[in-house]
Amino acid sequence: MARKTVFIDFSKCIECRACEVACEREHSGMSFISVFEWQEMAAMALNCRHCEKAPCVEVCPTNALYRDKDGAVLLAPQKCIGCLMCGIVCPFGIPELDLINKIMGKCDLCAHRRAEGKLPACVETCPTDALIYGDFNEIVKKRREKFTEKTIELAKTAERIPLTGV
Amino acid sequence: MSERLVPVVCPYCGVGCRLYIRSVDGYPVGIEYAKDIPNISNELGKLCPKGNAVVEYLLAKDRLKRPLKAKEQGKFVEISWSEAIKEVAERLKAYAKDDPNQLMFFGSARTFNEPNYLVQKLARMLGTNNVDHCARLCHAPTVTGLKAVFGAGAMTNTYKDIEEANVIFIIGHNYAETHPVGFRYVLKAKERGAKVIVADPRFTRTAWFADIFLQHYPGSDIALINGLIHVIIKERLYDEKFVRERCVGFDEVVAAVEKFTPEFVEKVTGVPAELIIEAARTFATAGKGVITWAMGLTQHTHGTENVKLLGTLAAICGYQGKEGAGCSPMRGQNNVQGACDMAALPNVFPGYQAVTDPEKRKFFEEFWGVELSGEVGLTTVEAAYAADKGKVKAYYVMGENPVISEANANHVMHTLEKLEFMVVQDIVPTPTMEYADIVLPAAAMLENEGSLTNTERRVQWSFQAVKPPGEARPDWWILSEVGKAIGFDKTGSGGFVYNDAADVLREINACTPQYRGITPERLKENLAGLHWPCPSEDHPGTRVLYKEKFLTPSGKANLAAVPEYKGPVEMPDEEYPFLLTTHRYVGMYHTATMTMRSCALKKRWPEPLAEIHPDDAVKLGIKSGDWVKVVTRRGAYPIKAKVTRAVKKGVIAVPWHWGANVLTNDALDPVAKIPETKACACNVAKITEEEARKLMEKLPPLIPKIEVVRG
Ligand code: SF4
Ligand code: SF4
Ligand code: SF4
Numbered sequence: 001m002a003r004k005t006v007f008i009d010f011s012k013c014i015e016c017r018a019c020e021v022a023c024e025r026e027h028s029g030m031s032f033i034s035v036f037e038w039q040e041m042a043a044m045a046l047n048c049r050h051c052e053k054a055p056c057v058e059v060c061p062t063n064a065l066y067r068d069k070d071g072a073v074l075l076a077p078q079k080c081i082g083c084l085m086c087g088i089v090c091p092f093g094i095p096e097l098d099l100i101n102k103i104m105g106k107c108d109l110c111a112h113r114r115a116e117g118k119l120p121a122c123v124e125t126c127p128t129d130a131l132i133y134g135d136f137n138e139i140v141k142k143r144r145e146k147f148t149e150k151t152i153e154l155a156k157t158a159e160r161i162p163l164t165g166v
Numbered sequence: 167m168s169e170r171l172v173p174v175v176c177p178y179c180g181v182g183c184r185l186y187i188r189s190v191d192g193y194p195v196g197i198e199y200a201k202d203i204p205n206i207s208n209e210l211g212k213l214c215p216k217g218n219a220v221v222e223y224l225l226a227k228d229r230l231k232r233p234l235k236a237k238e239q240g241k242f243v244e245i246s247w248s249e250a251i252k253e254v255a256e257r258l259k260a261y262a263k264d265d266p267n268q269l270m271f272f273g274s275a276r277t278f279n280e281p282n283y284l285v286q287k288l289a290r291m292l293g294t295n296n297v298d299h300c301a302r303l304c305h306a307p308t309v310t311g312l313k314a315v316f317g318a319g320a321m322t323n324t325y326k327d328i329e330e331a332n333v334i335f336i337i338g339h340n341y342a343e344t345h346p347v348g349f350r351y352v353l354k355a356k357e358r359g360a361k362v363i364v365a366d367p368r369f370t371r372t373a374w375f376a377d378i379f380l381q382h383y384p385g386s387d388i389a390l391i392n393g394l395i396h397v398i399i400k401e402r403l404y405d406e407k408f409v410r411e412r413c414v415g416f417d418e419v420v421a422a423v424e425k426f427t428p429e430f431v432e433k434v435t436g437v438p439a440e441l442i443i444e445a446a447r448t449f450a451t452a453g454k455g456v457i458t459w460a461m462g463l464t465q466h467t468h469g470t471e472n473v474k475l476l477g478t479l480a481a482i483c484g485y486q487g488k489e490g491a492g493c494s495p496m497r498g499q500n501n502v503q504g505a506c507d508m509a510a511l512p513n514v515f516p517g518y519q520a521v522t523d524p525e526k527r528k529f530f531e532e533f534w535g536v537e538l539s540g541e542v543g544l545t546t547v548e549a550a551y552a553a554d555k556g557k558v559k560a561y562y563v564m565g566e567n568p569v570i571s572e573a574n575a576n577h578v579m580h581t582l583e584k585l586e587f588m589v590v591q592d593i594v595p596t597p598t599m600e601y602a603d604i605v606l607p608a609a610a611m612l613e614n615e616g617s618l619t620n621t622e623r624r625v626q627w628s629f630q631a632v633k634p635p636g637e638a639r640p641d642w643w644i645l646s647e648v649g650k651a652i653g654f655d656k657t658g659s660g661g662f663v664y665n666d667a668a669d670v671l672r673e674i675n676a677c678t679p680q681y682r683g684i685t686p687e688r689l690k691e692n693l694a695g696l697h698w699p700c701p702s703e704d705h706p707g708t709r710v711l712y713k714e715k716f717l718t719p720s721g722k723a724n725l726a727a728v729p730e731y732k733g734p735v736e737m738p739d740e741e742y743p744f745l746l747t748t749h750r751y752v753g754m755y756h757t758a759t760m761t762m763r764s765c766a767l768k769k770r771w772p773e774p775l776a777e778i779h780p781d782d783a784v785k786l787g788i789k790s791g792d793w794v795k796v797v798t799r800r801g802a803y804p805i806k807a808k809v810t811r812a813v814k815k816g817v818i819a820v821p822w823h824w825g826a827n828v829l830t831n832d833a834l835d836p837v838a839k840i841p842e843t844k845a846c847a848c849n850v851a852k853i854t855e856e857e858a859r860k861l862m863e864k865l866p867p868l869i870p871k872i873e874v875v876r877g
Contacts, residue, residue, distance in 0.1 A: 012353060014342040014343070014346060014349065014371050014752075015371060015752075016214050016215055016342070016343070016346040016752045016753075017215050017752070017753065017770055018213060018214045018215045018217070018218055018346065020215070020766075020770065021215040021218040021219050021753075021766045021767070021770075022213075022218045024766050025196065025197070025218060025219070025221075025766065029765075042374070043371075124199045124201070124210075124211065124212075125199065125212060125213050125214075125217075125218055126212065127208075127212045127213070127214055127346040127347045127349065127350045128346070128349065128350055128353050129350075129353075
């Protein structure tokens with residue numbers, strides 16, 4: 001099963017926070033993606049990685065965390081007891097405590113949107129395409145292809161440059 | 167329960183993104199991205215944070231729901247629509263009878279074309295050309311400058327051309343932050359291998375993507391652009407054929423830029439000479455180039471000259487009249503272009519037809535069936551001074567907020583107090599409303615329908631998605647009622663009898679040459695809209711302007727020679743040693759009337775921060791987070807500091823949404839009449855939080871409490 005998730009190309013992020021606002025709108029006022037300003041100028045959005053070996057799933061005492069058919073790590077609110085374990089073991093500190101309901105909340109890759117065949121809202125909205133929804137292997141393959149294409153392009157132009165004065 | 171998905175245009179910036187509003191029984195519940203509409207300006211339905219949060223401000227608790235009449239300043243009683251309309255009509259009529267030039271009308275770049283057409287028609291039929299809107303404060307120099315060089319004052323190309331360019335020169339414009347979805351096209355060009363040159367006094371989000379970054383002092387643009395032209399001419403990098411065949415005035419340009427050697431320019435602008443040379447070479451040799459700018463360039467006393475020089479720079483490189491090239495001024499609000507096209511301006515009739523031209527005047531006299539004034543009216547800042555002198559006595563303000571948006575806000579407030587009569591038509595209480603005599607509650611953009619013109623001349627129809635609250639009514643309806651009550655109750659173009667917004671657009675089609683073929687029927691059918699000029703109903707619209715000739719009388723571009731370098735009128739001195747400049751935040755918009763009523767945006771952009779260079783901060787003993795007081799000759803403003811290398815030494819950068827215009831200078835550009843909001847001298851000192859609170863009390867409240875009293 002191809003496991004898809006949201007990747008970020010931080011070289012393209014303009015820190016507009018559209019992804020945060022979109023996520024917040026789709027998840028009744030809580031945003032599960034956060035944009036950090038990094039060294040004054042660079043910005044980076046951080047969200048759940050839906051890890052291959054997800055420590056959050058493994059540690060959850062009530063099995064509130066589980067995987068859906070697309071491989072997304074979801075949280076069943078009725079089983080969550082708010083013990084905070086998942087938040088502690090997640091290397092990125094992703095699962096958050098919903099202060100009102102006293103249960104955890106996390107990115108569900110917009111399960112309701114995926115059910116309708118749509119992309120997660122953050123990906124759909126990102127004006128610069130910094131967020132990419134896809135399978136790790138596919139993305140890496142595409143990047144390699146692009147790199148090769150560019151190299152060939154460059155080699156072609158280099159041939160055309162007359163080497164006068166060298 | 168009926169759920170609907172209605173296509174609308176984003177009510178915020180000039181990119182004019184499309185989206186769907188999801189509503190249940192006329193109540194908004196969410197949005198959906200417009201992925202399925204081809205060729206719109208926001209490819210694949212992308213939206214910035216403001217577009218994502220559009221539903222929130224519609225639901226603001228303090229939306230205006232009923233007409234109000236003032237008892238005393240800031241205290242109102244509710245009245246009925248018929249009372250309100252009657253009172254407004256009678257008062258306007260009385261002033262017009264006396265002397266129509268006692269009246270001043272404000273159109274709005276935040277509402278549809280139709281109400282803007284109607285507000286200027288009302289002013290003109292009452293006998294005055296005193297009508298203007300906030301484009302005066304942002305892009306007036308773009309209109310006058312581009313008109314002088316190319317013959318018309320609009321973006322000469324479209325977003326597609328930015329995507330196809332090989333070089334993009336961004337000046338005085340934090341593109342990534344002000345128009346994130348538009349910036350997408352810059353990044354796409356860059357991915358293709360295009361070079362990006364950014365000139366800005368601040369190291370912005372946009373500068374981060376620059377191949378060449380020119381950090382010049384605020385207000386030193388003339389020197390910088392002349393410097394680029396100097397290098398291009400000296401190294402013969404310009405397009406000789408284009409200059410010979412399609413431009414006039416080249417020799418004057420050659421003479422004018424003579425003294426702007428890279429070394430001289432380095433001294434004036436603070437940009438290293440080598441960088442200027444590199445930028446000039448990169449720009450001129452790219453083959454296809456786009457120049458884009460915004461308020462950093464226009465809000466100066468020499469704004470018009472700045473724009474003229476950019477036009478000249480584009481023309482000598484041959485970057486006009488072809489795809490992938492051109493001049494792209496970026497408009498801030500969703501309908502700045504449209505409000506200008508509709509002539510919410512004191513010097514022209516719809517379609518930029520001069521009021522001073524007897525032939526054009528004759529056409530409109532016959533069209534509207536009244537005698538018209540041929541005297542150019544007052545601009546916004548001029549009106550404030552005329553009101554101060556008692557010459558202008560009544561304001562009709564539609565969707566505007568001069569207390570926050572005009573330069574030298576303290577003076578504006580002083581003037582508004584002096585007015586005898588003021589009508590404010592808006593969707594929520596604004597600080598300006600505190601001075602109103604009559605408040606007319608308007609439906610927000612998404613609660614009614616009409617056409618809008620985005621920054622790339624694209625006219626689109628936005629449909630009604632939700633019901634307006636209470637008795638709030640569409641802008642066109644209010645103006646048509648006022649018009650009829652004044653006595654302009656004929657049907658046809660001579661009156662104000664309209665059934666809907668489409669009716670008004672049909673009248674616009676009849677009198678505005680550029681819009682002749684842009685009928686409501688076509689727009690409703692074609693959601694991607696049409697680019698004007700569109701002279702007939704079978705015309706597909708125009709993507710790139712000036713393919714064959716320019717719109718100047720000779721058909722050639724009038725290159726501009728600006729031999730004298732002028733900086734800001736107010737330069738730093740001993741008393742005010744810093745240079746103040748203003749900017750904006752991606753999540754805030756205009757005077758924040760809408761964005762501050764959205765939780766998601768307010769949470770992320772809660773307060774303004776004054777950017778200050780670390781060296782200056784050390785000297786003044788300021789750390790990030792400290793309260794400081796910024797003082798200019800016009801006012802004082804408390805704000806928290808953010809110490810950052812993003813600004814040049816000696817420069818203080820303050821976002822303007824929270825009322826920083828109490829500081830700015832209202833010295834005017836002589837041609838475009840835009841105030842120099844972007845640069846003035848200031849002083850900065852650390853203060854305590856308590857002092858800051860005290861100072862804050864003196865500022866106009868962003869979200870005022872309009873008190874409604876009984877009877
Ligand atoms: S929407 Fe995209 S560009 Fe904007 S902050 Fe999120 S990741 Fe960055
Ligand atoms: S919550 Fe953390 S540990 Fe769990 S899947 Fe997401 S990133 Fe991995
Ligand atoms: S870029 Fe402008 S038009 Fe597009 S969503 Fe953002 S504010 Fe709205």
